[in-house]
Amino acid sequence: MSNSLKINVVTIPEEGLNFNFSEDGKWLEECFQDIDRNDFILRKVDVQCKITKASSAIYIQGGISVRLGIGCSRCLEDANILVEGDFSYTLVPVKPEKEEDVELQAEELEISYYSGDLIDLTPIICEQIILQIPIKPLCSEECKGLCPQCGTNMNVASCNCRSEFVDPRLAVLKNIKIKNN
Ligand SMILES: [Zn+2]
Ligand SMILES: [Zn+2]
Structure with a gap:
């Protein structure tokens, strides 16, 4: 898997980092090897996000669009659909001490963690793709x-x-x- 999705937090400039990402089905196949779902085919993903830093907290805000092949829930034919959505993440460094406090806070504030200097965007993008897949996909609204x-x-x-x-x-x-x- 490519290293281009790993962001070194030290290099994030004051004004933030614009991050664009576009991959086709081949990359996505690799990315989704471990996910036990075969009811869709990923064709393309586009992500545009801004990564900012405030002391050690990292904020990631952006939008994702996913093109996928999936069975229409009405006519059962293969449908080619485009789904889009926005997302935001807050990541803080893992602090081993006072772990219980941190966990409680994280649950309340929906915080994720990173360790070391690298943030890997791969799991974030994979999560967003899964979240974008509609429960009742349609080949067209008029199906x-x-x-x-x-x-x-x-x-x-x-x-x-x-x-x-x-x-x-x-x-x-x-x-x-x-x-x-
Ligand atoms: Zn249909
Ligand atoms: Zn009939």
Whole structure:
């Protein structure tokens, strides 16, 4: 894995460091080797962030966009989608002493830790990618999905089930008609 994602905190200038990162599916495959999910294919990730330092605390703020292949939750076809989001992290050096206090504080303030002089952005980016993956992905907002009766993909074909489908509200009207006859 490339070392370009390791930031030496000593070299972060007063005005902060702009960090741009763009990788394709090949890099991401390597990055996600350990993650036990096979329901998506990562195609591209773009990250733009600013890294600033205040004494020993490091702040990372930025945006991420992820292009991925994933099954549409309505029509089940492969969908190519682009998801975007913002993120921010606060990292402080690990302090072995008073560990319990630090842990409690960290939980409250959502702080992460770094040790030594290097911050590795890889786990942060991997985490953000996972967080961006939608629970119910759609190939398009207008996806018509599958016919609940015959399974035809309504985006590309039509079926004859529609005439047999009776809305419960219409069913009531149907009964009324029958009585009148
Ligand atoms: Zn769809
Ligand atoms: Zn049908």
